[in-house]
């Protein structure tokens with residue numbers, strides 16, 4: 440195995456999109472940022488130097504960080520932020536992982552422009568479990584705001600209301616021509632007729648699950664969140680913020696032609712509206728410059744059946760080489776409600792603010808990092824009394840209207856797990872305010888989604904239908920709006936692990952919590968000591 444070195448200079452860069460220019464925070468002046476390429480079991484060292492006025496931290500989304508929580512990155516969870524002018528060296532090993540993941544800033548709303556791909560190749564000589572593609576391409580989906588992104592969320596937090604949606608989506612940094620700016624070009628993916636390509640699709644958007652479609656072409660899904668799946672064909676991919684999806688694309692419409700690549704939001708919540716899209720072009724070699732592009736209609740914003748059909752098609756590959764190790768015996772069974780609420784706020788526009796919570800707790804960020812407090816046994820930073828079930832009077836009913844309990848409690852509460860315990864976690868969306876989409880991400884682990892459904896989880900009936908053979912395994916799950924997802928994982932990674940909605944607005948509102956996993960007794964079962972350059976608060 441190798442040691443791979445990267446240097447990330449966090450710098451401002453003037454960037455033009457939608458026919459106007461603004462300075463954005465970037466890594467090495469690039470939007471999207473640089474790609475990290477490594478091989479399974481390599482060690483990666485990334486020196487991050489902060490040249491901007493904001494505090495910074497970077498998360499390596501989906502990297503297991505076995506015993507190296509100090510390199511995970513969420514600010515105030517596993518580290519204090521890297522202050523202006525400071526440096527931190529992230530140091531981790533890609534133990535038993537291969538596939539597409541990504542990295543992003545994990546503080547404020549900086550990840551809007553501070554993100555990039557991580558490509559982990561299989562060990563030398565180990566092939567993909569599908570025919571080798573002719574070429575591979577990274578496809579990063581994101582958003583663009585004309586105004587300053589930090590100002591967007593700061594204003595929303597002052598008013599207590601929802602923030603503005605973005606002005607455009609982007610594909611590899613470009614929206615493609617839109618009515619407000621017809622002159623701008625979009626990303627072009629060159630292909631040769633008859634060849635097969637692998638697209639590594641990443642949803643880096645702050646606030647939207649997205650549909651991805653290419654006119655006239657089917658896509659074969661082979662991997663999600665750096666875990667191989669049973670291949671299946673689809674004409675539309677659903678991808679939530681945080682998720683990654685590898686698809687095979689065969690250029691079988693040649694010899695020449697241009698085909699539209701379309702990205703559009705999926706939101707089946709009654710309260711959210713967004714119709715900004717992004718486009719790119721699939722360009723067969725030898726196509727005349729003035730050739731017309733074959734168009735496609737993206738699914739409507741509320742295309743729940745398209746989304747559900749995609750989610751239901753995902754299965755772990757579960758082959759001899761890549762078995763699905765679903766925990767069968769459960770040590771801890773947890774039931775968490777996730778949803779929005781309303782808390783009093785004397786300075787806000789309506790005298791109240793929108794909040795979000797898990798089991799009715801709106802998480803309050805600490806002033807020092809939880810992992811340090813855990814490792815050094817500092818009291819007063821967090822409590823470990825996170826409720827394993829929602830309060831009984833709390834109306835989580837997905838089918839009925841909430842009654843009086845709109846309000847959440849606040850606190851920095853963690854849930855404690857013993858080393859190697861097996862956990863079943865049912866996430867139930869609520870109707871407090873309204874049903875909403877929630878892509879929930881767990882740091883430090885992959886989990887199996889053993890079941891999902893709409894309406895309320897039925898603890899007597901639903902577990903009988905769980906898939907314990909080949910459920911999809913991943914690190915970020917889109918819980919159906921007004922429905923539930925049942926997850927299983929093994930707590931084999933000691934440390935403090937953040938879990939939150941990957942819609943940045945919901946995280947900011949408090950839809951987050953953390954697990955603290957105690958050390959085991961064995962020689963390789965404890966959290967390693969912190970590196971000497973760990974940032975201070």
Ligand code: C2O
Pocket residue numbers: 498500513543545681880882937939941
């Ligand atoms: Cu990709 Cu805690 O996030």
